[in-house]
Amino acid sequence: MLHVEGLTAGYGAGAVLNDLSLTVEDGDRVAILGRNGVGKTTLLRALVGEVKAQRGQIRLDGVDVTREPAHRRARRGIAYVPQGRDIFPGLSVLDNLRVAVYGTGAKDVAELVEGVMDEFPVLREKAKLPGAGLSGGQQQILALARALVMRPRLLLLDEPSEGIQPSIVDQIAEHVRRVNEERGITVVIVEQNLEFAGRVAERAVLVDKGQVVRELATDTLLTDRDLQHEYLGV
Ligand SMILES: Nc1ncnc2c1ncn2[C@@H]1O[C@H](COP(=O)(O)OP(=O)(O)O)[C@@H](O)[C@H]1O
Ligand SMILES: [Mg+2]
Numbered sequence: 001m002l003h004v005e006g007l008t009a010g011y012g013a014g015a016v017l018n019d020l021s022l023t024v025e026d027g028d029r030v031a032i033l034g035r036n037g038v039g040k041t042t043l044l045r046a047l048v049g050e051v052k053a054q055r056g057q058i059r060l061d062g063v064d065v066t067r068e069p070a071h072r073r074a075r076r077g078i079a080y081v082p083q084g085r086d087i088f089p090g091l092s093v094l095d096n097l098r099v100a101v102y103g104t105g106a107k108d109v110a111e112l113v114e115g116v117m118d119e120f121p122v123l124r125e126k127a128k129l130p131g132a133g134l135s136g137g138q139q140q141i142l143a144l145a146r147a148l149v150m151r152p153r154l155l156l157l158d159e160p161s162e163g164i165q166p167s168i169v170d171q172i173a174e175h176v177r178r179v180n181e182e183r184g185i186t187v188v189i190v191e192q193n194l195e196f197a198g199r200v201a202e203r204a205v206l207v208d209k210g211q212v213v214r215e216l217a218t219d220t221l222l223t224d225r226d227l228q229h230e231y232l233g234v
Contacts, residue, residue, distance in 0.1 A: 001026040001186055002047070002154060007056035009046045015054060016042045018210035024154075029180050029187045031201035031218060033194070035233045038207050040190040041083055044156050047188075048080045049073050060154070074103070079152035083159045083190070085143040089132035093123050093142060096131050100146040116149045137168030144172060148179060155179070157189040161196040173199045194232065198222045206231040
């Protein structure tokens with residue numbers, strides 16, 4: 001469903017991604033892994049349209065979206081949960097969800113919001129609290145809920161386990177697997193937490209020096225200390 005070919009992108013003059021190619025099939029669960037600063041976040045931002053491609057092509061279901069603005073790609077079904085989450089701290093949990101639904105242009109706002117609060121009961125409990133009043137883990141759940149309420153086909157998550165208590169990390173891993181299996185949502189996560197990546201993703205894509213250098217089963221990577229050392233620096 002997602003084909004990236006020869007993607008070069010970055011900030012200003014220097015390219016962070018350098019002729020990067022990657023294919024993600026419909027229904028995949030993929031983890032993008034690599035040392036700090038290799039360009040994982042930049043890759044996700046290029047996919048959603050926040051970072052401009054200098055060269056190369058991004059195709060979604062065969063359609064070239066390389067030059068499309070972010071909101072158009074979102075309408076095509078790409079949802080993105082940025083590193084550090086993207087909730088509105090001053091808006092209530094309920095309004096955070098409503099704003100996400102408005103963005104899709106959907107008519108049945110109340111119904112969609114109810115549905116996502118059934119899916120994540122903690123959000124119903126905290127519906128009236130401002131986003132900033134949630135714990136880090138609850139904010140991550142809210143960010144995930146905001147992405148899912150858009151009914152994406154492709155879900156991009158940047159370090160969802162970062163700085164979150166273990167019980168919520170478990171919930172998120174479980175939930176992401178479930179939406180993949182039950183709703184067929186294709187999942188691409190960026191992670192530093194290898195164990196978490198292994199629980200969510202079947203396939204690992206290793207990035208180094210702005211390129212994909214290796215693709216393998218996450219199970220294989222989890223048992224290969226040499227590879228972990230070489231590409232992840234752990
Ligand atoms: N907004 C930005 N402006 C300029 N340079 C940036 C910006 N964001 C990231 N970079 C640089 O791009 C490189 C890749 O960063 P990033 O994609 O965040 O890596 P990762 O997510 O793999 O840790 C780093 O050298 C980083 O300093
Ligand atoms: Mg990053």
